[in-house]
Amino acid sequence: MVELKPQEKTEDLQCGGLRIIQSSEEYRFTTDAVLLANFCREMRGKICVEFGAGSGVISILLAHKKHPKKIVAVEIQPQLADMMRRSVELNGLQDKIEVHNADLKESAKFVRDADVVVCNPPYRRVGSGERQLKRNIALCRHEIAATLADVVQSAAEVLNNKGSLYLIHQSDRLGEIIAECTRRNLAVKEILPVCPAPDKQPNLVLIRAVKGGEIDCKLRSPLYITDGEGNYTEQTRIWYGL
Numbered sequence: 001m002v003e004l005k006p007q008e009k010t011e012d013l014q015c016g017g018l019r020i021i022q023s024s025e026e027y028r029f030t031t032d033a034v035l036l037a038n039f040c041r042e043m044r045g046k047i048c049v050e051f052g053a054g055s056g057v058i059s060i061l062l063a064h065k066k067h068p069k070k071i072v073a074v075e076i077q078p079q080l081a082d083m084m085r086r087s088v089e090l091n092g093l094q095d096k097i098e099v100h101n102a103d104l105k106e107s108a109k110f111v112r113d114a115d116v117v118v119c120n121p122p123y124r125r126v127g128s129g130e131r132q133l134k135r136n137i138a139l140c141r142h143e144i145a146a147t148l149a150d151v152v153q154s155a156a157e158v159l160n161n162k163g164s165l166y167l168i169h170q171s172d173r174l175g176e177i178i179a180e181c182t183r184r185n186l187a188v189k190e191i192l193p194v195c196p197a198p199d200k201q202p203n204l205v206l207i208r209a210v211k212g213g214e215i216d217c218k219l220r221s222p223l224y225i226t227d228g229e230g231n232y233t234e235q236t237r238i239w240y241g242l
Contacts, residue, residue, distance in 0.1 A: 039206040
């Protein structure tokens with residue numbers, strides 16, 4: 001049995017019986033994490049690194065659905081790293097997922113020559129938007145501990161040549177994402193806009209960039225989360241496991 005601490009409970013990930021520990025006192029994963037995990041390509045036999053892994057939902061989904069050889073998950077907040085370790089144990093994935101309580105900017109200490117980096121980073125710059133009073137929540141939403149530039153630079157450090165970075169972010173930061181990737185020799189190869197509904201503009205983008213890749217890029221047709229009547233679309237239901 002895996003120990004649960006006060007304010008913790010396990011939740012069903014609606015995917016092959018996987019469960020994850022969540023706490024009412026900590027940042028809870030959102031559907032953005034599920035989108036990113038499903039956007040990633042097959043990783044059979046590959047080494048994957050997750051930056052800012054939080055409570056571990058992306059790494060756990062990737063281990064089950066994308067079949068990597070190993071995932072190195074890096075999380076700066078000790079209480080989230082501890083929660084993730086217990087969720088990994090809960091799902092019997094100790095041989096697949098290695099958890100480090102560390103700053104993502106120090107990831108090269110744990111892994112080099114990785115095939116894949118995955119990150120669902122804090123979306124907001126420091127000083128923008130409403131700031132959470134609780135620091136542990138603010139760290140997950142605002143670029144306090146790591147900026148977009150830090151994420152891209154750290155990915156470039158640990159990836160092998162032709163390795164891929166998968167990222168989800170706010171659509172209004174797309175230009176910045178492309179600029180940072182270009183600066184670090186990461187070519188943006190694929191962009192998937194995410195729209196809340198068919199009559200809404202994209203609010204998120206899913207990005208795949210390749211280290212040392214050519215400059216050609218595919219702009220995918222938008223993923224609509226809901227249809228015109230507010231129901232989840234078929235693609236969303238598949239990705240969310242509904």
